[in-house]
Structure formats: structure tokens, C-alpha cells
Amino acid sequence: MVKLGAIPKKYFKILHFEDSHKITKIYREAFIKAGFGYKKFTYPPVNLIKIVRKEKPDYIIMDTSMPKMDGFAASKMLKEYDDTKHIPILGLSDIDNSVGIRWALNLGLDDYWQHKDHTPQEIVKKIISTLQPTLLRKYDQGIAKKTVVSAPFVLSMRIYLRYKKVIIRLIVFLVLITGPLILLFGNYFGTRVNEYLITSPINFGVTIRPATFYWNYKGEEYSISENFYKEVYVKYKNHPAKFYNYGTKISKYYEQFINNIVLEGDNSITEIVKLLKEEGNNKQLNSDEIVELAVAFVQSIPYDVEKREAILKAPAYYFAEQDRIILSQVESSWPKFPYETLYEQKGVCTDKTFLAIAILQQLDYGIALIDLGEHTAPGIKCPEDYSTFSTGYCFIEVTSPGYLIGELPSSIDNFEQPLEKSASSLISKPWDIESEDSLYQEIFIYEVSKGKEYNEIINNMPALSAMKEIERECDAKNKLLHDLMNKIEVLKQEETDLKIVLDEYYNTFLSTGNIEVFYQYEDILHQDQQLKENIEEIDNQAEEIISELYEHIEEYKTIREQL
Known part of the structure; x- marks a missing residue:
């Protein structure tokens, strides 16, 4: 199997449209090292479409917030042309933009990443994975092209025309002689020609994935x-x-x-x-x-x-x-x-x-x-x-x-x-x-x-048992936390309802001056204060459980990292 790095870089071409010299320099080093042909356009002109149609790249990296032409708009235009719509486009941005992800699906981008979340090496891996069918096909075509043009052009046109009949007869003779040899040694030569492919199960296939x-x-x-x-x-x-x-x-x-x-x-x-x-x-x-x-x-x-x-x-x-x-x-x-x-x-x-x-x-x-x-x-x-x-x-x-x-x-x-x-x-x-x-x-x-x-289970079992015990404790605490949060919701609703009653008694007292209404208002106010204290107490219990859960999570992570 041929590794992608072994294929000459001229078989791949990446176009990178980006308005930052610093970013293109970093990406250029990563792509050249991976064996890609790489071209950058730091300030893309309005005729970006013409550049893509002329260069015929295998992959495009597009800054989505460039001057002169928006990356989303450029991608949408590229997907409208028959000769460019098949080219995968990865949108890159420095801006946290969840809306941009939805735009990517509708406006032509095949994927949308943020610079801070992915290294150039990760993007190289992604592109290799995406382009493998195209790259291997181009590589095969390149080999075939070399094979075709290597023999006929060693003869000058003049000699070829002069001895045309003799040459044709010689070619026919060679074909008749070498045919049985090809069949006889086909397995050997087939292995040599296809040494970069998996040997196909059952019979050789022709459609590679x-x-x-x-x-x-x-x-x-x-x-x-x-x-x-x-x-x-x-x-x-x-x-x-x-x-x-x-x-x-x-x-x-x-x-x-x-x-x-x-x-x-x-x-x-x-x-x-x-x-x-x-x-x-x-x-x-x-x-x-x-x-x-x-x-x-x-x-x-x-x-x-x-x-x-x-x-x-x-x-x-x-x-x-x-x-x-x-x-x-x-x-x-x-x-x-x-x-x-x-x-x-x-x-x-x-x-x-x-x-x-x-x-x-x-x-x-x-x-x-x-x-x-x-x-x-x-x-x-x-x-x-x-x-x-x-x-x-x-x-x-x-x-x-x-x-x-x-x-x-x-x-x-x-x-x-x-x-x-x-x-x-x-x-x-x-x-x-x-x-x-x-x-x-x-x-x-x-x-x-x-x-x-x-037998590694013998060494891992104590850690597995400890992690399982932590999981059980976390499940129990999560259930308790869920119950406490439900109680808080109920008490907060009671507090909201009580506040409405408080406002009614307060307004009645202001309008009538009735001292009995004022005493009732004070009783309800005391109930409201008690509710607030209960909510605070339960909230503190919940905070304590959350803190314990975080401790369990850290303990769990420590055990797992040691395995």
C-alpha cells in the first residue's frame, strides 16, 4: 500500500484563501511537510472564482471572514459551477459563530472549523482522509501517463514515418509473443503493480474505497x-x-x-x-x-x-x-x-x-x-x-x-x-x-x-472495581441532587405564589388602614422568610453534593489515567 507521503506532491493541490500572513505561513509548513502542493492567496481579489477554475485544486481552505469577498458567498458561487462544485471546501474562522455552522450547510462549505479548536496537523489528516480516493486515482493516472509516453517518443518522427509498416509488424509480433508470458507471470507483475493496494478478497475489484x-x-x-x-x-x-x-x-x-x-x-x-x-x-x-x-x-x-x-x-x-x-x-x-x-x-x-x-x-x-x-x-x-x-x-x-x-x-x-x-x-x-x-x-x-x-485484567481489576464504586456513588448523589433541585423548584413556586398574596394584603392595608390586614400581612411575610431560609438550606446541600461529585469525577479520571 502506498503511503500518501510517498506520492509526489504535484498530484495534490490545496488552495488556501486567508487574510492573515501569519496563519498561511503556519499552514504552508504543515501542508508542504505532508507532501501537498500548496498555494495561498492572502488578499483574494474579486475574481476568486477564476483563480479556482484555473488552478483546479483538489481541496480549498476558505477563511469565512475575508476582505473583498465573504468566504460563505465565495463557497456558494463555487458550488454553482459544474467544474468547481465537486471540490471540497473547509471553512476556517477565528470567530465563535454557531450560526456559521448552519450557514456552512446551506451556502456551500463542506465543513466549518475554528482555528483555535484544530491544529494544522489535524486539518492535514482530515484532508488526507477526504481526498484519498481522488489522490490514489490521480496517482494511478500519473503512472499510466508515464508508461504510455515513455516508449513512442524515443523515435524521431522521421524514422517512424519511414519504417511505419515494419514498426507496426514488430509491435504485433511482440504482442503475440508476450501475451502468454503476461498470463503466465500475471500474478507476479500484478503484485508489483498493485503493491500499494490491499490484495482484494475473492477477486480483484476495480472500485477502490x-x-x-x-x-x-x-x-x-x-x-x-x-x-x-x-x-x-x-x-x-x-x-x-x-x-x-x-x-x-x-x-x-x-x-x-x-x-x-x-x-x-x-x-x-x-x-x-x-x-x-x-x-x-x-x-x-x-x-x-x-x-x-x-x-x-x-x-x-x-x-x-x-x-x-x-x-x-x-x-x-x-x-x-x-x-x-x-x-x-x-x-x-x-x-x-x-x-x-x-x-x-x-x-x-x-x-x-x-x-x-x-x-x-x-x-x-x-x-x-x-x-x-x-x-x-x-x-x-x-x-x-x-x-x-x-x-x-x-x-x-x-x-x-x-x-x-x-x-x-x-x-x-x-x-x-x-x-x-x-x-x-x-x-x-x-x-x-x-x-x-x-x-x-x-x-x-x-x-x-x-x-x-x-491476563491484564488481573492488574486492571482493582482500578475497575474502584471506578465502578465511584460510579455507584455518583449515581446515588445525582439522584439525591435531582430530588433536591425538584424541592427547590417547588419551594420557589410557593414563594412566587406567596409574593402575590403579600402584595394583595399590602395594597389592601394601604387603601384601608385596617390593622387586622396588617397583622395577616406580617404572618405571611414570616412564611415568606421561612421559605427563603428553606430554599437557601436546600441550595447549600445541593452545592455540597455538586462539590462532592466534582471530587469523585477527579478521582475517577485519576484512576483511569493510570491504566
């Missing part, structure tokens, strides 16, 4: 880039192993899905694992830490909210005879193969679970699928005394970043009861969970593969 993934692990930033093929994506998308068939047992369905999780000839997961190992070895991570790095990678893939909404509308599973039977035939609720999740760069819990399973299998760890009915997650083999629900597996929450291996989301943390693992190699029996507060009342464990144990 580059993807770059960025994530964080233990405070370090990581990224890997890979190419995927639309043709292979479609093959996975239409694979019969993923179809929900009415009446199929879910255990049988998982078995057929996992057996086809990576099709023969598909080395995409192998390439991902290779890159993860390289990143880990470069940082001198041990094997358990490389597992954590891989989990953080899967967690960083965005959650597919639209698919989740579609699943919620589909029929639910039916429970019968210790196993679930599929009732849903809604295509949008089918799980995705790992290749599909990587290609689309999004997935729900089931999709990301299968991706994690495919990766962790190739890291040679014992893996299981944990199914809670409304939620799925991978499990990794670990010492039973430290395992989740005493199953011998540590639960891995993959839907969002930040969860450590063995750390449970609060919605399923009420599983307190030890669980007895079945002897079955693929599916264990369901365990009933008696806690009424639990969102999930039973759990299924599907053993996928045998392998190494994840």
Missing part, C-alpha cells in the same frame, strides 16, 4: 489506512449466511455467520491485524496491550444510529426452548460482516462485535460472543475469578470509545449472580438474572474459538 481510521489508546494517537473494494463489499452484503430466515434458531444463525465471517481469499482482516501489531510493536506494547489497542480501534468506529432505529422497528426475538427463534426478516436489521463495517466505517453493537471477534481471533485469543438479547458484545478468555459473570470471559463493550476490557455499561451492571458455563462448545444455556432492576434478564454465551487468556 480508501479508508483511514483514527483512534486513541492510553493518550496516544494512532491511525491506519487501508483500501477496500465495492465489488467485495457487495459480495459480503449479499452473502446468504447473513440472511435472517423465519424460524431459525439464533444459535444456528450465529454458527453459520461466524463460519463465514471472513471468506476464503479475503485478507482484509489479516492486513488490519498486521498493521495493529506493527503499531503495537513500534510502541513496545505486549500482547495483551495489543489486544487493548485493537479493541480501542473497533470502539472508535462510529455507531450506526440509523440502523439502530431500523432495528427497533423490526419484530423482536421470540424465546422458546432455551433458545431464541428469529421472527424478523427486515433486511436493515441483519448484522454486517467485518468487511462491510470497515467499508462503511459504522456499525451497531452486533456489527462491531463481529469485527472485534474477527480481529481478536487472529491475535490468537480465546473468543466468545456474549448475547443479552437487546445487546451483544465480544468476550475474551480471561482467568475465571476475574471474568464477567464468572463465565471465564471478560466482557468487551465496543459500541463507543473509553470502555476497558471487563468494564460493563451501567445498564447491564446489575448482573451480580454467578453464572455456570455450559459444556457445549458453541452455545451455552441461558442464565436467568433475578435482579428486577436489570435491563437484561438472561445471557447467552457462544464460544467462538479457543486461545490465549487475557
